[in-house]
Amino acid sequence: MYGVTLFLSCLTLLVSLEVCGGRQRFLDRTIKGDTTLTQQWTEIVLKTPLKPERDVQAVMLYLAEPYEADLEMNGVRLPDGLFVKPEVQLVDMAGNTYTLEYYGLFGRKLIIFTLRDQLIGREYRMVRVRSEKSIRLKEIFWRCYYTKDID
Numbered sequence: 001m002y003g004v005t006l007f008l009s010c011l012t013l014l015v016s017l018e019v020c021g022g023r024q025r026f027l028d029r030t031i032k033g034d035t036t037l038t039q040q041w042t043e044i045v046l047k048t049p050l051k052p053e054r055d056v057q058a059v060m061l062y063l064a065e066p067y068e069a070d071l072e073m074n075g076v077r078l079p080d081g082l083f084v085k086p087e088v089q090l091v092d093m094a095g096n097t098y099t100l101e102y103y104g105l106f107g108r109k110l111i112i113f114t115l116r117d118q119l120i121g122r123e124y125r126m127v128r129v130r131s132e133k134s135i136r137l138k139e140i141f142w143r144c145y146y147t148k149d150i151d
Contacts, residue, residue, distance in 0.1 A: 025145060025149050026143055026144070026145045026149075027053055027054065027143070027144040027145070028060075028141050028142070028143050029050070029141060029142045030139060030140075030141050031044055031046070031050075031059070031127050031139075031140040031141055031142055032044050032127075032139070032140045033138075033139055034064070034136075034137070034138060034139070035136075035137050035140065036134055036135065036136045036137070037086055037129055037130055037131040037134065037135045037136075037137065038130065038131065038134055039130060039131070039132060040130060041089075041128045041129070041130045042128065042129050042130060043126055043127075043128050044126060044127045044128070044129075044140070045125065045126050046124070046125055046126065046127070049093065049123035049124055049125050050090070050123065050124040050127075050142050051123050051124075052119050052120045052121070052122070052144065053144040054144040054145050054146050055117065055120075055145075055146055055147055056114065056116065056144065056145050056146070056147055057114060057119045057120070057142070057143070057144050058100075058103060058112045058113060058114040058142070058143045058144075059088045059090070059100055059112075059113045059114070059127060059129075059140065059141075059142060059143075060106075060110050060111065060112055060113075060139075060140070060141050060142075060143050061086060061088070061110070061111040061113070061129070061135075061137055061140055062109055062110055062137055062138040062139040062140070062141065063076060063108075063109045063110070063111065063135070063136075063137060063138070064136040064137055064138045066079045067079070067135055067136065068108045068109070069105040069107075069108050069109065069110065069111050070083060071104070071105060073085075074102045075102070075111075076111065076131075076135055078133055078135075082133065084131050084132050084133045084135065085102065085131075085132075086111070086113075086129060086130070086131040086135060087099070087128075087129065087130050087131070088100040088113040088127070088128070088129050089127070089128040089129075090119070090124040090126070090127060090128075091124060091125060091126035091127075091128065092122045092123065092124050092125065093122070093123050093124075093125055097128075098115060098118070098119070100113035100114055100115055101113065101114065101115060103116075109138075112143075127140065
């Protein structure tokens, strides 16, 4: 009898976790590892298209040292104290280009670019990035999440 009770308790716990929050907070997919942005567009053609999977989709730029995100300037602080605003675009399967807007940051190293719900319903085959001044990145990645998970 004890074994049946323990089994049912464990089963109830597992079902509760699945229904009430056992999912990942963020769905992240690496677009490109270590890279340097320049004035020229870097075009990253994806083998598997990016697909919106939650209510917010974003391209994230993970800054390498010594670069830092600056909330007031909506961009990146360079080592010499100057500021620059990187540009990010997505290209859908039909070849339409969408320029993403600076949305904010997570900490001092992750910059968020998105068009919020305007990205839903399309798949993207290419990511384009550039910057007026060179910026080294640890990673460029695609992040999907629910707004309710970060509020």
